[in-house]
Amino acid sequence: MSDTFDLIVVGAGPGGYVAAIRGAQLGLKVAIVEREAKLGGTCLRVGCIPSKALLETSELYEKSGKHFEERGLRVKSLELDLAQMMKHKDGVIATLDGGIQGLLRKNKVERFVGHGRLKGGGIVEVSGDQPVTLTGKKILIATGSVSSSLPGISIDHDRVGTSTEALSWPEVPKHLVVIGAGVIGLELGTVWRRLGARVTVLEYLPRILPGIDEQVAAEAKKIFEKQGLVFRLGARVTSAAAKGQVCRVEVDGAEPIECDRVLVAVGRKPCTDQLGLEEAGVQIDKRGFIQVNSAYQTTAPGVYAIGDVIGGAMLAHKAEEEGVACIEKMVTGHGHINYAIIPAVVYTEPEIASAGANEDALKAAGVRYRSGKFAFAANGRARAAGHTDGFVKILADEATDRVLGVHIIGTHAGELIHEAAVAMQFGASSEDIARCCHAHPTLSESIKEAAMAVDKRAIHS
Numbered sequence: 458m459s460d461t462f463d464l465i466v467v468g469a470g471p472g473g474y475v476a477a478i479r480g481a482q483l484g485l486k487v488a489i490v491e492r493e494a495k496l497g498g499t500c501l502r503v504g505c506i507p508s509k510a511l512l513e514t515s516e517l518y519e520k521s522g523k524h525f526e527e528r529g530l531r532v533k534s535l536e537l538d539l540a541q542m543m544k545h546k547d548g549v550i551a552t553l554d555g556g557i558q559g560l561l562r563k564n565k566v567e568r569f570v571g572h573g574r575l576k577g578g579g580i581v582e583v584s585g586d587q588p589v590t591l592t593g594k595k596i597l598i599a600t601g602s603v604s605s606s607l608p609g610i611s612i613d614h615d616r617v618g619t620s621t622e623a624l625s626w627p628e629v630p631k632h633l634v635v636i637g638a639g640v641i642g643l644e645l646g647t648v649w650r651r652l653g654a655r656v657t658v659l660e661y662l663p664r665i666l667p668g669i670d671e672q673v674a675a676e677a678k679k680i681f682e683k684q685g686l687v688f689r690l691g692a693r694v695t696s697a698a699a700k701g702q703v704c705r706v707e708v709d710g711a712e713p714i715e716c717d718r719v720l721v722a723v724g725r726k727p728c729t730d731q732l733g734l735e736e737a738g739v740q741i742d743k744r745g746f747i748q749v750n751s752a753y754q755t756t757a758p759g760v761y762a763i764g765d766v767i768g769g770a771m772l773a774h775k776a777e778e779e780g781v782a783c784i785e786k787m788v789t790g791h792g793h794i795n796y797a798i799i800p801a802v803v804y805t806e807p808e809i810a811s812a813g814a815n816e817d818a819l820k821a822a823g824v825r826y827r828s829g830k831f832a833f834a835a836n837g838r839a840r841a842a843g844h845t846d847g848f849v850k851i852l853a854d855e856a857t858d859r860v861l862g863v864h865i866i867g868t869h870a871g872e873l874i875h876e877a878a879v880a881m882q883f884g885a886s887s888e889d890i891a892r893c894c895h896a897h898p899t900l901s902e903s904i905k906e907a908a909m910a911v912d913k914r915a916i917h918s
């Protein structure tokens with residue numbers, strides 16, 4: 458069987474399926490090739506969505522077990538039903554997969570199930586139960602990323618696993634060792650700590666959450682330690698392996714650690730296995746990411762790439778934005794994405810969120826700036842809700858007052874950050890934010906107060 462399309466998208470993650478829909482909206486005849494039965498990619502199957510379902514449920518469990526009583530709510534005989542918790546998570550994935558299937562149908566995007574391989578000359582071979590050869594005027598690679606590991610670590614996908622396994626463990630580990638204090642390590646470490654595991658996080662660097670504003674990361678470490686996470690910084694893991702039910706983790710210059718589960722969370726790498734890149738003339742860089750120009754064109758004519766597979770921030774919304782921008786540039790010649798203001802959120806409690814530059818980046822670039830900070834402890838709504846940890850920090854250009862970066866650690870930071878992101882997109886100054894009336898009592902008032910603090914005139918601190 459053979460078929461011809463205007464556009465063939467390989468990979469149906471947030472980058473690929475969104476690009477396919479935008480292509481169809483702009484009048485292209487589009488095919489999408491995905492090797493997994495479910496659509497939505499890493500994000501929906503084994504990433505953003507399942508991790509957030511587990512974070513939400515484990516938070517409810519911890520709150521009702523530990524914090525309801527101080528508010529006068531007594532919960533009798535609270536019990537964890539882990540199997541039901543996983544069933545709920547799987548149900549969320551199934552519903553959203555069905556939603557994407559419906560969207561593709563509605564937009565007349567034709568779906569092919571199987572592994573896609575580029576053959577050059579606009580041809581994509583799809584292997585699987587129903588092999589097919591597709592021809593496309595244009596091809597878009599959106600094959601995403603997979604977990605990385607380290608030399609010396611024997612991932613058995615059971616006792617020593619990646620985030621994929623840690624989203625589905627059948628019982629709560631007694632002692633979980635997490636390798637890497639990045640986003641995955643902290644989100645999934647938090648899930649299992651809340652459910653009762655002792656969690657030790659080993660991090661090579663002298664700090665947690667590289668890339669996040671240093672002051673925010675230091676505050677986060679203090680809070681997570683109070684919650685019970687144990688950090689060992691400057692710990693270079695040299696090996697990890699399981700023998701039966703016991704895992705042994707070796708750290709350079711320290712005693713080995715024994716535990717019953719290991720989560721390896723040391724980053725992700727581009728997914729380009731058996732993709733036929735060489736045959737098609739698509740070049741990759743030293744780290745294996747596909748090289749593209751500003752229109753997302755690879756080195757092979759007619760072949761484009763977006764999302765995790767081209768590097769940069771490995772975030773679902775970055776992949777989506779690139780998917781739309783790539784298609785719009787391809788079809789209309791215009792497409793837009795502001796890489797300076799891609800929000801990043803860590804979904805722990807408190808949440809951590811940022812948009813724009815952090816202090817380290819501004820200092821490194823020699824930019825002179827003023828900073829305004831406001832603590833949630835002084836916010837009425839945060840007090841009423843019992844979430845007083847954290848702060849909002851706004852960085853504004855010293856000369857023009859234009860907002861350059863906003864960093865929040867606090868409850869619902871992941872929702873609050875978008876006021877800042879929108880303001881920055883419109884080129885707002887801290888004075889612009891300070892002059893906007895914010896409803897009382899809301900957490901958002903902390904953003905207004907931080908903006909006023911830039912000019913040293915916050916009212917409530």
Ligand code: FAD
Nearest residue numbers: 468470472492498499500504505573601764765771772773
């Ligand atoms: P992917 O989502 O990886 O999709 C690529 C798809 O291509 C996959 O479905 C794969 O099966 C398919 N594929 C690969 N090769 C082929 C082939 N040859 N033929 C056919 N199909 C192929 N990001 C956030 O923004 N927020 C979060 O909260 C968040 N949480 C995360 C939690 C975890 C545990 C993990 C692992 C990641 C998380 N991420 C989060 C990152 C996010 O999942 C990725 O940035 C995002 O999924 C990248 O989208 P993508 O479309 O580029 O690739």
Ligand code: NAD
Nearest residue numbers: 637638639640641642659660661694722723724725771802
């Ligand atoms: P990461 O890059 O965030 O963190 C990896 C950590 O492992 C780093 O702190 C690194 O210093 C450490 N490390 C590396 N080698 C080590 C060693 N030998 N011993 C000890 N520590 C070592 O990567 P991740 O947490 O695996 O996440 C991967 C990607 O997935 C990230 O780019 C992230 O953007 C994305 N993600 C996003 C979200 C979100 O947006 N909420 C959630 C999960 C994942």
